[in-house]
Amino acid sequence: MKKNQLIQCLALILIAAAARADDPEPRYQMPPIEITATRASREGFDLPLATTVIAEVGRARPGLSLAESLRPVPGLFVANRHNLSQGDRLSVRGLGARAAFGVRGIKVLLDGIPLTMPDGQSQLNNLDLGSTGRIEILRGPSSSLYGNAGGGVLAAHTQAPAEAAWRVEPRLIAGSNGLFRAQTGLAGRSANTHAFASLYELRSEGYRDHADARARGLNALVGHALTPHTELTLLLHLYDAPYLFNPSSLDANAARDTPRSVRGFVVGQGASKQVRQGQGGIRLEYRPSYAPHHRASSLVLYGVGRALKNPIPGRIVELDRRAGGLRTEHQFAWAGTRLVTGLDLDFQRDDRREFANEGLPGPRI
Secondary structure, eight states: OHHHHHHHHHHHHHHHHHHHHHSOOOOOOOOOOEEOSSSSOEEGGGOSSEEEEEEOTTSSSOOSOTHHHHTTSTTEEEEOOSOTTTOOEEEETTBTTTOSSSEESEEEEETTEEOBOTTSEEOOTTOOGGGEEEEEEEESOOHHHHSSOSSEEEEEEEOOOOSSSOEEEEEEEEOSTTOEEEEEEEEEEETTEEEEEEEEEEEEOOSSTTOOEEEEEEEEEEEEEEETTEEEEEEEEEEEEEEEEOOOOOOHHHHHHOTTOOOHHHHHTTOEEEEEEEEEEEEEEEOOTTOTTSOOEEEEEEEEEEEEEEEETTEEEEEEEEEEEEEEEEEEEETTEEEEEEEEEEEEEEEEEEEEOOOOOOOOO
C-alpha cells in the first residue's frame, strides 16, 4: 500500500514538472531605478545600502505631511503632529527622535540643494509635497559621506517635466476643519529646454481652537541641455506663512473632556509662527555617453534665506538666517573599478534675538 502511494506521488511530481517545462514562466524587464541620494548615481540593486524610492508622491494625496507617503518605509518613523506650526518629526532607526523642533540626524536634499544647515538642523518648509515627484530614502550610518547625517539621507525631487507638449495641472483639495489647498502647475518641454513651475496656497482652521494656518509657496525648475551630455538647471523654492498658530498641549482631563479646547495662557501668549524662506541654486550635471542614465559629475551652488518670528510661552524668538554653499562630486571609472569623490562647503549665519513674552495687549479701558 505504501509502495503504491509513493509511486503515485512520484508520478504527480513528474507530470507537474513536464507541464511547467512546456509553459515557460514569462519574464519582465523592469526599468532601472536610479538612486541619486548617494554620492554615486547608481541603480538601487547595485548599492550595498538600505534604500527605498517612493514615486508619484504628489499624486492623489493632500500633501500636508510626509507621513502620507513615507509610512511604508521600513526603519523610518514620521511623527505627524497634525500641527502645521510644528511640522513633522523624522526618525531613522531611532536617530532624530529626540529633536524638540525641526529635523536632526538626517540629511535632507531638495533637487540637490541641502535643506539641512551646517548646524545639523533641517527645516521642511520648502518641501512642497504637491509638486514632489520622487523621494529617495537612504537608511543607516552615512556620516562619512554626508558629515552631519548620521541617520541617513532623504532626497526629494520635483516632478519631472512633461515629455512633449506643455500642460497645466490645476489641483483643488477641500476637507474638514476648514482645509483648503489650491495648486496650479505648469510643465513642458521644447527642444533642449524643459521647465516646471508650481504655485500653491494652503489654509486650515485646524481641529482645535487657536490652530488656524495659512501658507503659500512657489517651486520652479528650468533645465537646458548645453550639450548632449551636459545639462544646466536653475532652481527656485519660495515659502511664506503669514500665520501658523500653535494650540500647544492639554492635560489628560482636558484632552478627554474638551479635546478641541486650548489653554487661555497659550492664547494670551500668542503662540504661533511666522516664516518666510527662500532658496535658489544652479546645478550642472554631466552624464557620459557610455552610461547616459548615470550621473558622472555634478556641481550645485545654492543660497538660503530664512526669516522667523516665533512667539512661545515665556519668550519671543526672532531669527534671520543666511546660508549657502556648494556640493560637487565626480566619478572615475577604470578597469571595472569606480572611484567617487565629493566635496561639500557650507556656511551659515544666524542673527537670533529673544525677548520676554509679556502676552498680547489687552482691551483698552
